[in-house]
Amino acid sequence: MKILCPKSELLKSINSVSKAVSAKTTMPILGCILIHTRENRILMTANDSELGIETEVTGSIDELGSIAIEAKLFSEIIRRLPDAIVQISADESNMVQILCEKSKFSVPGRNPEEFSHMPEVEKSLFLKISALTLKSIIAQTIFSAAESSGNIIMSGELFEQENGRLRIASLDGHRISIRNVELKEQYEPVSAIIPAKTLNELSKILPDSSDCEVTVYFTVNLILFEFESTKVVSRLIEGKYFNLDSMLMHQFEMKITVNKKDFAASLDRAMLLVRESDRKPLVLDITDDTMEISMRSAYGEMLEDIPVEKTGKDMKIGFNPKFLSDAIRVIDDENIDIYMIRPNAPCFIKNAQESYIYMILPVNFNV
């Protein structure tokens, strides 16, 4: 194999596919990037068996072929080369030569035959969404996917589309985060549970652009995100997602409207008094026009008042302040509406059109 690519293009592609390189693995090939040529195109692929990313590199091919190369060293060499054309070649013994201006590297590669290619995804069920929107709704929901949980389904996010409306949701047993998006077109209904890890890595390489469109293909076991010259394939989590609608049905007893920035700043301060060893609840004491926010732990006390607009009865209710903060900081509205039922029932932070719904369970507090 012998290819010639601008350094900047190589670097861009390496940054994308690196997200699917196993950081810690006992199998060296999983720590590699595959460079290969196909139909006069130069491709880079990484595949850690759960997640695979493939991207096309702009450049020219002098000699067809393929080589696997340790991702970290390859990335660091390319990063430190002058901003010029880089020639990458591999011989039959899998030695890789990297040439750029007066600099020449020879590093041992690995047999490309060892590399397991990305699975082919059947392209029948799909939907289209802008990269910017997809990136946003992932960031706005992913924090409540359970990092490690006995229930594998909680480690994923629901993607559900019907009548051109996409709902994405995650939950961890204490809270639910939901975003609803109206898509531009109608598609066949789909529903899938995507590993949170996949979405995390995907959102790192999605361009911040509403011009870039992502096509998402669904099969029974796999999901494929296609955008620009990049493909991201991931396995899906098997099983049936929780019945969200039944969890969201409630008769609200009161509603408050509060300035988002002020409330978020209060929560930030309250969390200073929460430590691993002393997880005390935040107490909201809501009366007419005012919400008193208090926190009392072994590390000290905090007490603040925030003005609110209230309809309905008074309420005193306790929360894990981090759960409130996680939800609030991803809401872009100036003021937010919080709906409550009673001190031992969930609260809901949502807007009128329900483009977002955050449900948070309260915690007990000692009066």
Next chain:
Amino acid sequence: MKILCPKSELLKSINSVSKAVSAKTTMPILGCILIHTRENRILMTANDSELGIETEVTGSIDELGSIAIEAKLFSEIIRRLPDAIVQISADESNMVQILCEKSKFSVPGRNPEEFSHMPEVEKSLFLKISALTLKSIIAQTIFSAAESSGNIIMSGELFEQENGRLRIASLDGHRISIRNVELKEQYEPVSAIIPAKTLNELSKILPDSSDCEVTVYFTVNLILFEFESTKVVSRLIEGKYFNLDSMLMHQFEMKITVNKKDFAASLDRAMLLVRESDRKPLVLDITDDTMEISMRSAYGEMLEDIPVEKTGKDMKIGFNPKFLSDAIRVIDDENIDIYMIRPNAPCFIKNAQESYIYMILPVNFNV
């Protein structure tokens, strides 16, 4: 005690004194900042017994007194308060109240009597230097102070002043870094060995300004840096520094001039092939007009050519590339001069007026 200070002023002072707070200590008082009033001034002090920092806080005093407060929590509370006036008060039971707009914190403080004040430094021997220059020459030499060494003197930097010329130097047994500065005035001769840790913390709080003048006071055991409203006191390292002049005397056999940026970039690339487990030398093969730079380790090979201007004989010599890189990246000149003697004798990177001298010992290499 009751004081009123703008949040921004508190934060600035906390950032300064925090550098002398012990991060890990079994004595809680060493993790505290002392706030105290003296002669109508508000002072903050931290003192980890090796290094003490005291700074004045702009604000007004409602009630004289003092309190010690855990630095980390205090810093985080102040950081998260609104940008307004903060009232800090302490009662006889050492409870601290922090009020800012509608926010109120109560946190337990510590008895200020427990706090060990900074030692008084006699102000007879001294010199003056601009903050910017002092900060620069510290950064340009400190990397070769030995982090942990059997020889305590190597963990410090020499400050030596005679006839208005300040020389600062550090060495670690493999290399020596020296900067010489002409001061604006003449002072009594002084010589002291300052712990590298002190200089590290000092340079973090020195302003990046040539208008700010630092007065440095020397006693037998202590050094005091005074600038703006801040005092930094440190113990000195006892003992006699190495005889630098004898180490610097050499008859050079050749000299090369090389572009600093190109050489630094080559060294950066070569270091990619050096890992903890495989410390191979960088080999410089210098012939007329060209320096061939090569590196060969278990991780691969690198080979580059750099144009040089040479006077004297050819030379092939090996180095730890990090030592060359550390010295070169703190030199601001476009081209640098490197002087050599023979493959088993030190090389010197220095300019004509010797405002900087970096001596580096070579390492063996297999031809």
